[in-house]
Amino acid sequence: MWMITGGAGFIGAHVVRAMTQGGQRVMVYDDLSTGSRDRVPDSVPLVVGSVLDGPRLDAAIREHGVTGVVHVAGKKQVGESVERPLHYYRENVTGLQTLLETMTANAVDRLVFSSSAAVYGMPDVDLVTEETDCRPLSPYGESKLVGEWLINAVSRAHGLRSAALRYFNVAGSATPELADTGVFNLIPMVFERLETGEAPRIFGDDYATPDGTCVRDYIHVEDIASAHLAAAVRLTRAAEGTALTLNVGRGEGSSVREMVDRILKVTDKQGVDPExxxxxxxxxxxxxxxxxxxxxxxxxxxxxxxxxxxxxxWEGWRHRHA
Structure with missing residues (x-):
């Protein structure tokens, strides 16, 4: 049985979907601070609790016979992390520490960890490899990097088999019901401005890129979810102490202006000029x-x-705003 922390959230719900479709038995552990019960299928057990609550975690692991954990729960907004660094370190680092202590006490020895490309900061390279220097620019990025260090230390000390997945720019949805409800990433930010009659906003067009706007690696959330399933399967046959660190992206760059143009086409707003x-x-x-x-x-x-x-x-946005 895999316990998916944060399984009622945007990415976590997609992981639940991919793993159940892949034949894995799963249960969800989520404090519902940003997640929703509606995202969890009726056939999947849900335990409401915080990863800071050791006794609650312990009871959930014992009750459901958990043998592996996919840890998606955590805080993820870069700007908010700058304003509330203590909150982010408590949720993302102390929460992970509590989870690892509970896993170790119950001999749960497989962990797939949701990390982030934010650990790299501003790398001056054409392609970011797993060996690229990590210089995070926010408490959020720092908390993910510290989490990786902590997991690697537990792998060495206790034989934990782990995979840290460094996501790049996540977008899309498997179904309209599972769409992202936040407006923190490029695509929903453009949708919101279009809905209010405002022009999409591009932050800077004088970068050293082909069209002057930032270039990012965008990846569908269904691909992110399938990577978790693949990592979980890989860990079932991994040697004790295996600690994988893996980028999860398409390996293709797309500029902000290119993305905005594509969004305007999909939403039938080609005549709008970005600001x-x-x-x-x-x-x-x-x-x-x-x-x-x-x-x-x-x-x-x-x-x-x-x-x-x-x-x-766009289908998810229209479904939510119908």
């Missing part, structure tokens, strides 16, 4: 994954393209 604003502090010109290692280790590669992400996100 260019000042650069945002901390935005790197280019952050694109090398996806070689995840393909070699897991036999995994992304299956969806940009239009799949935008069209599915």
């Amino acid at each position: 260019v604003a000042d650069r945002r502090p901390g935005d790197a010109a280019r952050v694109v994954a090398s996806a070689d290692r995840v393909r070699e280790e897991l036999g995994w590669s992304a299956q969806y393209g940009l239009d799949d992400m935008i069209e599915s996100a």
Whole structure:
């Protein structure tokens, strides 16, 4: 049985869907602070609790016979982490520490960890590999990197088998009901501005990129979910102490202007001219994954393209605002 922390959230619910479709037995552990019960299928057990609550975690692991954990729960907004660093370290680092202590006490020895490309900061490289220096720019990125260090230490000391998945820019939805309800990423931010009659906003058009706007590696949330399934399967046959660190991206860069143009086409707003604003502090010109290692280790590669992400996100947006 796999316990999926944060399984009632946007990414977590997609992981639940992928793992159940892949034949894995799962249960969800979520405090419902940002997740929703409606995202959890009736056939999947749900325990409401915080990862900071050791006794609650212990009871859930024992009751459901948990043998592995996919840890998606955590706080993930970069800007908020700058304003509330203690909150982010408590939720993302102390919460992980509590989870690892409970897992170790119950001999649960498999962990798939949701990390982030935010651990890299502003890498000055064409493709970001897992060996690229990690210089996070926010408490959020720091908390994910510290989490990786902690997991690796537990793997060495206790034989934990782990995989840290460094997501790049997640977008899209498997179904309209599972769509992202936040407005923190590029695609929903453009949708929101279009809905209010405002022009999409591009932050900076003077970067050293082909069209002057930032270049990112966008990946469909269904691909993110399938990578978790592949990692979970890989860990079932891994040696004790295995600790994998893997980028999860398409290995292809797309500029902000290209994405906005595609969004305008999907939403039938081609006549709208984007508004260019000042650069945002901390935005790197280019952050694109090398996806070689995840393909070699897991036999995994992304299956969806940009239009799949935008069209599915648009269906979810319209469903939510119907």
